[in-house]
Amino acid sequence: LDTRRHPFIFDTSRNTFGPRLIIPLTRDVTRGSLDTMDKSLDSTSLSTVALLESRLLRIEHLLYGPTAASPSSQTDSAVDMLEDLERRFNHLLSRIRVYGELMKIYNSHPALFQPPLPAEPPTQLAPEAVQATVLASAASFPATASSLTSVNDCPIPEPSQSAALASLVPKMRGIEATQIAQEAEMAELRARSEEVLKSWYQQGVLGASEFVADVEGRVERVERRVRRAEREKEEAAAI
Template identity: 40%
Template sequence: MENSFDKTAVETIDLLEARLRRIEYVVCGQVDESALSSNKTTATQRLAVLEHSLHQLASKSRVVQDLLRLHSRHPDLFQSLSSNDLPTTLDTESLQSIVMASASAYSSTASRLTSILDVPVPPAELSAQLIDLQPRIAKLEALQAVQNVDIAELRERSAAVIQRWYTVDILRAGESWAELEGRVEQVEQRVRRTGLAKRLDDDMV
């Protein structure tokens, strides 16, 4: 009886460790081989190692932290219900009408889920490279924001320079040319009057 109990305990711990390593692989993309417990250690020591590994995984993964927080707040979501215990107060006819109304969506949902299985999962090395590039991407985004501010300032300064050039050079130059043209017309009128007066004097002589 004692050997059977020890065997059951060892198999249970093996299953817990296998589940934990599977979760670690899904979350991190790899398994820490150094954290694997040895079968030569006692059950208490192996449980302590598994608990320590779970805490480390939770501290490294935000997804695991959210799942643990969700489990602490709503533990009923993680409990499997019997097919006889429906989580509703509706009668069978109402449930049947709801199911039949959504029957057309089942086939499309099933085909989409099947197509997801055909999508290749990117390798863990590529995901790790993208994670490593995140600090550089954040720096580039900050640099781009600074450059956008500089570009906006340069646009404002360019608009101010163009407005000053138009006001000072174009408008004032036009005013100067208009004033010069008016003075030229006055001089021409005086020259004409002087010439006309001279011709009248010559005719009288």
């Protein structure tokens, strides 16, 4: 496992998400140098790989449940075992988004995952800068303490009330579904009302207006004929 890229794994044996440093590999194991290693170094490397594999198996067990036995034999080389572990670890990083985000944070700020020495302050700033920062924020300490106290004094709701609210969730979902159905029905009724109003206006109002206009036109034509006849009658009487 490339410890420069994957310097920690997750302590899932306790169902926590905190990162833990893995046992670093102090030497790079290569295929060309395996034949010349002594037994102590080889056994140390194999035991380290076995520890890494056991942690990775615990993670896979918690994430995916019981897994089948690994087909690899005990005679596999340390390099093959490391490659298999790195492949499986990369698979976990690609499947679990939180792990990938934590790896990005570690690559950007590795100091966050390394506990400081007891004799050193948990900062890289000078003591004067730390003092200035603390003094600048001293005015907000009482307000923060008061807020924390008020939060601590907030009563926790009774379990019965929480259970009653949780029991209302199915009913609320049913009401929401009813509201959605009612909104769809109202939209359909609005569309039908618009069609009825449009039909009434075109066939009723416009039809009546056209009828009245036609009658007025016919009356005007009759009046013109009557006036013409009266004028002709008056002219004939004058002659």
